[in-house]
Every structure is written in structure tokens, then in C-alpha cells.
Amino acid sequence: MNKVPVLVTGGAGYIGSHAVLALRDAGWPVAVIDDLSTGFRTAVPDDVPFYEGDVADAELLARIFEEQGTGAIMHFAGSVIVPESIEKPLRYYENNSAKSRALLEAAVEAGIPHFVFSSTAAVYGNSDAVKVDEDAPTRPANPYGNSKLMTELMLADAARAYPINFCALRYFNVAGADPQGRVGQRTEGATQLIKVAVEAASGQRDHVEIFGTDFDTPDGTGVRDYIHVSDLVDAHLLALEALIGQPDRSMILNCGYGHGASVLEVLDAVDRATNGKIERRIAARRDGDIAARIADNRRIVETLGWQPKHDDLQEIVNHALAWERKRRG
Numbered sequence: 297m298n299k300v301p302v303l304v305t306g307g308a309g310y311i312g313s314h315a316v317l318a319l320r321d322a323g324w325p326v327a328v329i330d331d332l333s334t335g336f337r338t339a340v341p342d343d344v345p346f347y348e349g350d351v352a353d354a355e356l357l358a359r360i361f362e363e364q365g366t367g368a369i370m371h372f373a374g375s376v377i378v379p380e381s382i383e384k385p386l387r388y389y390e391n392n393s394a395k396s397r398a399l400l401e402a403a404v405e406a407g408i409p410h411f412v413f414s415s416t417a418a419v420y421g422n423s424d425a426v427k428v429d430e431d432a433p434t435r436p437a438n439p440y441g442n443s444k445l446m447t448e449l450m451l452a453d454a455a456r457a458y459p460i461n462f463c464a465l466r467y468f469n470v471a472g473a474d475p476q477g478r479v480g481q482r483t484e485g486a487t488q489l490i491k492v493a494v495e496a497a498s499g500q501r502d503h504v505e506i507f508g509t510d511f512d513t514p515d516g517t518g519v520r521d522y523i524h525v526s527d528l529v530d531a532h533l534l535a536l537e538a539l540i541g542q543p544d545r546s547m548i549l550n551c552g553y554g555h556g557a558s559v560l561e562v563l564d565a566v567d568r569a570t571n572g573k574i575e576r577r578i579a580a581r582r583d584g585d586i587a588a589r590i591a592d593n594r595r596i597v598e599t600l601g602w603q604p605k606h607d608d609l610q611e612i613v614n615h616a617l618a619w620e621r622k623r624r625g
């Protein structure tokens with residue numbers, strides 16, 4: 297495999313920083329562009345070239361491509377908070393759709409042949425089925441999902457017209473941290489369940505709210521397919537190899553384990569990890585929340601030979617908690 301230099305956008309963020317380490321560990325030359333709007337400079341190792349700037353800055357991109365000899369892009373940069381996207385939709389269309397378009401144009405102009413994109417299960421919206429495959433209808437329920445779906449559409453059209461192929465990875469619920477404790481999720485004011493729960497378990501919050509106990513699920517709370525961030529970044533490396541190996545092929549692939557956990561199961565796992573009890577408060581359903589969403593992952597397993605190594609809720613929670621404790625000292 298020709299390990300081409302990879303430009304990671306959003307490499308100072310939660311998932312991007314794990315991807316940078318995984319690429320580096322596997323011997324891929326890697327560089328990062330990040331505007332540090334939600335990312336952290338210290339999440340990127342000092343020996344990785346770092347460009348502080350915007351993914352829509354054509355001049356900067358041209359310079360990076362030249363200096364790094366970029367042969368592939370992994371595009372993580374974006375805005376990721378669903379409720380914020382409802383309040384500020386145009387900001388999401390700008391940062392996620394318009395700036396991805398600009399990045400894609402720069403890539404096409406520079407002849408960069410491969411593009412891996414962070415998409416999301418939010419593109420499915422309120423699907424009729426609990427378990428969704430990649431052919432399920434895409435009907436995002438919020439501007440965030442729409443803004444990511446737009447980028448998928450641009451990529452598909454661009455791949456038909458220009459010599460570039462892409463893989464859009466539709467992440468389900470990403471959680472956990474680097475098993476070696478080098479990086480983890482630092483996001484301020486995070487809203488994701490596992491992050492919120494480990495913050496509570498390490499004393500940064502005094503309780504966790506359970507958003508609804510009357511869903512049509514076995515215990516009444518929401519069910520999601522939580523995927524360990526390390527398994528997710530493994531999928532990115534496999535996707536990159538597949539794009540290089542088959543330059544005429546593009547792919548859209550779900551990233552999840554194919555089974556879910558309820559809110560109560562997550563909170564139980566956190567209590568087991570600490571041998572304690574975080575305070576649970578039952579609250580109203582959150583606007584737009586669905587009962588359950590699980591990935592049909594047969595396509596990624598067949599296409600990439602992806603084999604998860606951390607498909608265990610307790611392990612995901614343990615790693616998230618270990619990171620939280622480490623960073624808080």
C-alpha cells in the first residue's frame with residue numbers, strides 16, 4: 297500500500313485527534329488543518345505539521361497541498377451540535393456544507409484523488425426502521441443532518457465528474473477514548489450521553505437527566521448504537537486503503553456495531569465503572585429524539601473487512617471515564 301500523505305481537517309477535535317494518532321501509528325504521513333474553534337492545539341502531537349486555519353481558505357490549502365504533497369483528505373472539520381443547528385441553521389450550512397464545498401473544490405483543482413468524509417446517522421432522521429442500512433431513505437430531522445447530507449451529495453456528484461473518489465462514513469453514536477489515554481473528548485458543554493455521564497461520575501456535574509422513560513423500547517429509555525472512537529478511526533484507515541486500491545469506486549458506509557444500549561444501560565455501566573451511583577433525574581423527552589437507532593453494519597464489514605476490537609459498552613465507558621479523570625487530574 298502506497299501510504300500517501302494525508303491531510304486531516306479538524307484534527308484537533310475529538311474524533312480527528314484519534315485519527316491523527318491512528319494514521320501516525322500506522323506509518324501514514326499526516327498533517328492537520330484546524331481553526332481551533334472547538335478543537336485544542338495540544339490534541340495534535342508536536343511532530344505532526346499543524347496549520348491553524350479554515351478549510352475554506354483556498355490559498356492556505358494550496359500551500360499545504362504543495363508543502364505536504366497531500367494525496368488524500370480526511371475531512372472531520374465541522375460543527376456538530378444538533379440543538380445549535382436548529383437555532384443557527386445558516387451557520388451549519390456555512391461551516392458544514394459551504395466550507396466542505398470549498399475544500400472539495402480545492403481538492404479537485406489540486407488533483408487530490410481521495411476523500412474520506414465524516415457523515416452521520418443523523419442523515420436518516422426519523423426512519424421507520426430501528427435498524428437502518430445505507431439504502432434507507434435519507435430524511436434528516438434537523439439542519440445538522442441536512443448540512444452533512446448536502447456534502448454527501450456534492451461528493452457523489454464530484455466523484456462522477458472528476459478524478460476523485462470518496463468514502464462517506466455515517467457514524468452512529470461515537471464515544472470512548474484512546475485506550476492508551478493519549479487523547480479523548482474535551483468538548484466544552486458536550487451533550488452526548490456517555491460524555492455527560494462520565495463528567496457526572498468524575499464530579500463535574502451533580503446529576504444526569506434521563507430524557508424520557510416512555511419510549512417504545514424494552515426499558516422505556518432511548519436506545520443507540522455506541523461505537524468506540526478507536527474502532528471508528530480503524531474504519532477510516534481501511535476506507536482510505538480501499539479508496540487507494542480502487543480509485544473508481546466510492547462508498548457510503550454505516551459505522552456502528554449493529555446493536556444498541558439504552559440510557560439506563562449506559563448509566564449502569566458508568567456506575568459499575570466507579571462502583572458508585574450517579575444521581576439520575578427523569579426529565580421530559582428532548583425535542584426531536586427518537587426511540588431507537590441502530591446501524592445495519594453488514595456493508596462496512598463486507599466492503600472493508602472491518603472488525604471492531606472494542607465492541608463492549610463497559611469498555612467504551614471505562615475508556616471515556618479514564619480519560620475524563622486523567623484530564624481533570
Ligand SMILES: NC(=O)c1ccc[n+]([C@@H]2O[C@H](COP(=O)([O-])OP(=O)(O)OC[C@H]3O[C@@H](n4cnc5c(N)ncnc54)[C@H](O)[C@@H]3O)[C@@H](O)[C@H]2O)c1
Pocket residue numbers: 305306307308309310311312329330331332333334335336349350351352371372373374375376391395414415416417444467468469470471483488
Ligand atoms: N461526535 C459524534 O458523535 C459524531 C457523530 C456523527 C458525525 N460526527 C462528525 O465527526 C466530525 C468530528 O466531530 P467531533 O465530535 O470530533 O467534533 P469536534 O468539535 O471535537 O471537532 C471538530 C474540529 O473541527 C474544527 N473545525 C470546525 N470548523 C472548522 C473550519 N471551518 N475550519 C477548520 N477547522 C474547523 C474544530 O476546531 C474541531 O477541532 C464532524 O464532522 C461531525 O459532524 C460526529
Ligand SMILES: O=c1ccn([C@@H]2O[C@H](COP(=O)(O)OP(=O)(O)O[C@H]3O[C@H](CO)[C@@H](O)[C@H](O)[C@H]3O)[C@@H](O)[C@H]2O)c(=O)[nH]1
Pocket residue numbers: 376377378416417418467468469470487488489490492504505506507508517518519520559582585589
Ligand atoms: O443528558 C442526556 C443526553 C442524552 N440522553 C439520551 O441518550 C441518548 C443518546 O443521546 P446523545 O448522546 O445526545 O446522542 P444522539 O441524540 O443520538 O445524537 C448523536 O448521534 C448522532 C448520530 O447518530 C450524531 O449525529 C449526533 O451528533 C450525536 O450527538 C438519547 O436517547 C438521549 O435522549 C439522555 O437521556 N440524557
